[in-house]
Amino acid sequence: MATASKNTRYTSTKRVKKKAGAPASSLLSSADAKCLVRAITSTPRQPKAKLLEVMDLYKSIPQL
């Protein structure tokens, strides 16, 4: 059975191969890290839910 290398770090969206001796902070470029953090921490359904809250008002407004 394959086992994960102890040098492989798992996140919720990406698997990052750690370079030997590399500090954790250098595993990703700054842009990659931002995307990764956004992918992990963003709650895309929540903001849309806030927009969906206004549907009752929206449906009450006629279109001419």
Added chain:
Amino acid sequence: MTPVFVDTLAAALTDSFDRFDCGEPELNDFLKRDALAYATELRMCKLKLLMNKDNGDVIGFYTLSPSKIAVQRLPKNVSRLFFEHHIEFPIPSWLIGKLAVDSRYKDIGLGRALLVDAICNAFDFAIRCGGAVIEVDALNRKVKKNFYERYGFLPLPDCKLKVFMPMNDAQIIFESAKKQLDSRPTGG
């Protein structure tokens, strides 16, 4: 107050643009000076108004126009989908260029209602003509953060004032609105 959405041609009949004041001279001036010409003579955009039927006030408005955006500008988790299909050229989008609500009608959800209408129209156009994302040019960082990002738009990594929404997200808004509209009682 009786709000009602009005399309451009009907809007041409109104003279109430001068009363509009959202607190931002740039947007006030656009509506008073250029909006109708943009939407009619120049065919630059669709102009949609939200009006108060009781007194003819323009409560708010937005513009929508076709645009395009370089795939490389999108965040990697989004652009990856296009790169997988070897799409490296600019992709079609719909741009909400301007959206504003009169100061007298703020804080009662009408700005959000305008945004929902803009998203629904953009999605409708995308179904018929194509369009992968909705872009917005936010007026400033405060509007970008407290309005657009709060309601599901995502920042573009290389741009301080532009946000976007993938069309799949717009579809969720569209289908919810359609469901709501379909469930309206039909009266005679």
